[in-house]
Amino acid sequence: MTGAALGALLLTTITSSLTALRVDKFWQQAIVGVLILTAIIIDRVASLRTAKKLRISEARNV
Amino acid sequence: MMLNRKNPGQTGRLAGMVAVAAAAALALSACSGGSSSTGGSSSAAAGGGDKKITFIPKQLNNPYTDVVLGGGKKGATEAGFASSQVVGPLEASASSQVSFINAETQAGTNVIVIAANDPDAVCTALGEARTAGAKIVAFDSDTNPDCRDVFISQVVAKDVALIQTKLISEQIGGSGEIAILSATANATNQNGWIKFMEEELASNPAYKDIKLVAKVYGDDNDTKSFQEAQGLMQAHPNLKGIISPTTVGIAATARYLSTSEYKGKVALTGLGLPNEMRPFVKDGTVKEFALWDPAQLGYVAAFAGKALTEGKMTGAEGDTFTAGELGERKVEKGGLVIVGPPTVFNADNIDKYNF
Amino acid sequence: MSETTSTTGTATAPVADNTRPLSSEPKGKTGAARILAGRDAITIYALIAFLIYAAIAIPRFASPVTTGFLLLDVIPVLLIAMPMTLIIITGEIDLSVASIAGLTSALMGVLWAGGMDIWLVLAISLLAGLAAGMFNGFLIAVLGLPSLAVTIGTLALFRGLALVIIGDNAVANFPKALTAFFTSKLGGTGIPTVMVGVVLIIVFFGVLLHFTPFGRGLYAIGYSKEAASFVGIRVARSKFWLYVASGVVSALAGIYWTLRYTSARSDNASGLELAVIAAVLLGGVSIFGGKGSIPGVIAGVLLIGTLNYALRLARVSDVVLITVTGLLLIVSVVAPSIGSAIKQWRHTRRVRRSFIGSNT
Structure with a gap:
């Protein structure tokens, strides 16, 4: 829940900072899309890593 | 999708909640639309x-x-x-x-x-x-x-453009950075006027010190226009004036300016409805704007x-x-x-x- | 299409628990009864009922002109609904379809304005759709990312690319012969000529879903991904190709949109994904996957299209229209859940009673 709210806040911040950075209007939406996809991929990579670590530590305990 | 089907109880409750939320949203939109609907004969x-x-x-x-x-x-x-x-x-x-x-x-x-x-x-x-x-x-x-x-x-398209450039020039004292906040990027009217404005700014010696630094689009949506106005002020701290050749855009920009530190310092003109703009003219956010009846x-x-x-x-x-x-x-x-x-x-x- | 309904029959089964010996538990319906009372059949009945009502109550509705305008209006939704049905049956979703259509439209405009041959333009636009679909498919099927999140991202990305390509311009001077073809009708029937192609695509997806092992595999994936892969269904590969198909068909819809309205712009078809998903759900496809059929979806698309057109002809405000469509959608999604909840409640009550009965 907090994560979702933070995400929404982040997106709004990104949009207004893109305007403030004078990024071309026509590129803004594409950039937002890329950022969303990057976020999902990073999330996935992070969770895969945690899973791997857990597996290793479990293996040691055995 | 991502919902788990294995627990029918939970799914049912969730679907119910979605349904209630959607129904509420629909009812609200129906009310707000219905009041000003002009569909009658x-x-x-x-x-x-x-x-x-x-x-x-x-x-x-x-x-x-x-x-x-x-x-x-x-x-x-x-x-x-x-x-x-x-x-x-x-x-x-x-x-x-x-x-x-x-x-x-x-x-x-x-x-x-x-x-x-x-x-x-x-x-x-x-x-x-x-x-x-x-x-x-x-x-x-x-x-x-x-x-x-x-x-x-x-009116003749060119007249609309000329009157707006004249108004902004008067209000910023003939020199400085200005920006345009338009409707959608594809709007036929606005794009025609903006083209005339650009030509006029480039060719008329009286406007040689005025620099058009940005064109942004509020899509004739109140919130979007408000945010674009906000973004303009952040991106161009030296901005002296804004032209908004659309009634939605000028009202949203005036609302932003009137509650910000830029009130009275950044000039705003364009095409607006008198009834919507009255409070902003009275409180000094906007000096003059134009429109036909x-x-x-x-x-x-x-x-x-x-x-x-x-x-x-x-x-x-x-x-x-x-x-x-x-x-x-x-x-x-x-x-x-x-x-x-x-x-x-x-x-x-x-x-x-x-x- | 008895295949579908047979799977639909088993879909309600998981509700039942291990108290099978109770003879009072109703058995699944068989044969004709099952087809006539299925979830998709209800949508078809609703469509027929509404058509009869509109023909009687709305002046000028019953004419070939209606058929023409109505079909021209629903073709984009009908096209994209086909791959969307298959995707939702596997329990995934594709929200980027309208953006792919918009991207195709923008690309067509720029290439054509740049002086390219029109057939080459069409071919490249289709390839762009294919590439967009492969991109979605790669992220979802190969990397295993959630489809909802990925396609929200590509929804913004593809629409953004459309804006980057064509900006605030609109290209309108497509060859007259081609644009005229897209609004032409088959003789005096009022049926648009392009419907021939649309029907071919529908038949393709219908056969694929209902008469091939691949199609049956999709239902299995929708029920349980793990079980499906255990019985040898290539889950990732199936999903990948579904997204590719979705990209190509969305590109077709984008081409149709551009030539029908003679206008290539970045905002073409925006918001269409919701219309498509609404029609698919109304057609009896379960948003949780595993259930649904092509005939039902066609009825769903036509029902929403006819409602729209008839209400517009009767000059009912769009506000009412949105409300009606929304309510229909809620009913179609909630009704099955309520139905199964009631069934379960009655079942447990029966079980309890029989327990009490045997104890005394």
């Missing part, structure tokens, strides 16, 4: 005739459009149409008007008065309507000239439609018709009918206008 008091006229604005529930349509309804009644209708999309996108034109063609309307969201996208459908015998009057925003009989234009636009369009169906004119250059209380109007080159010069509103005269 009104029968004419004056004259016989069984002619029917239909207005298709860019979108419904837009304050400017409502004033235009109010004038149109009045004109239709006075011109003696048996019935007048208003249909249209809720969202001003290019192709959304086509199915309305189709339905009106089939309903056998005699005159279609349309403000096109896209000059070409509506062409095929209008062609079919003409084949079926309807007369096409474009108003406010033109279609491709091949697809309509006449175009009722608020939008009601006259609809009014003249209705009379032009009447003259076309009765065969009194064909829309050729030099044709004339009587537009009720506004007197005689002449069709100019390219099927253009000009309604009147723009009015400039300021603290002294704004209370005299009510639209």
